Amino acid sequence: MKIDDALRDSVLAAVPKLRAFAISLSGNVDRADDLVQETLLRALTHIDSFQPGTNLQAWLFTILRNLFRSEYRKRRREVEDADGHYADSLVTHPEQDSQMEFKELRAALSKLPQDQREALILVGASGFSYEEAAKICECAVGTIKSRVNRARTRLANELSIDGPSDLAPDATVRAVVADKTR
Amino acid sequence: MKSKEGKPGLPMRSEATRSTGGSSGALDKETQTKIGQQLRAMYDDVVRQGVPDRFSDLLKRLERGETAERADEEESKP
Numbered sequence: 001m002k003i004d005d006a007l008r009d010s011v012l013a014a015v016p017k018l019r020a021f022a023i024s025l026s027g028n029v030d031r032a033d034d035l036v037q038e039t040l041l042r043a044l045t046h047i048d049s050f051q052p053g054t055n056l057q058a059w060l061f062t063i064l065r066n067l068f069r070s071e072y073r074k075r076r077r078e079v080e081d082a083d084g085h086y087a088d089s090l091v092t093h094p095e096q097d098s099q100m101e102f103k104e105l106r107a108a109l110s111k112l113p114q115d116q117r118e119a120l121i122l123v124g125a126s127g128f129s130y131e132e133a134a135k136i137c138e139c140a141v142g143t144i145k146s147r148v149n150r151a152r153t154r155l156a157n158e159l160s161i162d163g164p165s166d167l168a169p170d171a172t173v174r175a176v177v178a179d180k181t182r
Numbered sequence: 183m184k185s186k187e188g189k190p191g192l193p194m195r196s197e198a199t200r201s202t203g204g205s206s207g208a209l210d211k212e213t214q215t216k217i218g219q220q221l222r223a224m225y226d227d228v229v230r231q232g233v234p235d236r237f238s239d240l241l242k243r244l245e246r247g248e249t250a251e252r253a254d255e256e257e258s259k260p
Contacts, residue, residue: 001244008241015237020228037240044244102224124218125225152209152217161216 003044007056011040014057017126018064024121025068027110035071039064058128062136065118072114108158116151123148 018039022032042063043050050059109117115137122133123144130148134141
């Protein structure tokens with residue numbers, strides 16, 4: 001398969017964000033990397049369906065999201081995930097210890113309904129606009145907004161963040177956040 | 183959509199943020215900012231890891247004309 005150089009570069013450049021999205025969705029690094037690989041294979045073998053000039057990253061995110069959802073539906077039939085108990089079994093790569101810092105946040109994310117989780121990540125972390133997120137999730141912009149709001153509220157409750165005097169859930173996250181905003 | 187309302191054992195502070203339906207139920211700016219910062223910190227932590235070799239290798243193999251299936255199999259070899 002001949003892959004256009006510019007296209008290959010653009011696809012590879014999207015990989016770090018695709019991984020971050022996939023890990024946020026699945027809570028599992030190995031599953032996430034398999035998901036990213038499957039996304040790249042799908043994208044490159046169906047590159048004809050990509051409209052040049054449109055947002056390649058959004059297109060890749062759409063593929064990944066759809067793959068995740070179809071896989072999730074399959075798994076759901078196998079093992080019912082009772083309100084975030086899956087979070088207890090989250091696997092982390094030994095070499096990715098830094099992810100442990102965000103364990104509490106990931107556990108809280110895993111308790112969100114999937115629609116809310118993906119909307120929150122797309123808008124709140126990936127940096128997509130509400131309009132782009134609505135396209136990726138194939139729903140109305142208003143729906144994305146309300147999902148993001150509900151997700152934030154629920155996350156605030158889970159993490160017990162809700163007042164000016166309140167602190168981040170743990171010192172590590174707080175330090176990372178402080179460092180990033182400096 | 184499940185709500186936290188009515189669940190026993192919730193801290194009182196949930197009262198302040200429990201309204202999730204209308205626009206009036208939005209969290210205050212500061213809380214939104216905190217959540218946004220934490221989400222981005224978690225997300226960027228992964229982004230900073232860059233592109234693992236398996237993905238650049240995958241694209242190279244595809245270009246060499248190996249099929250997706252074979253690329254997949256090779257990936258799973260020890």
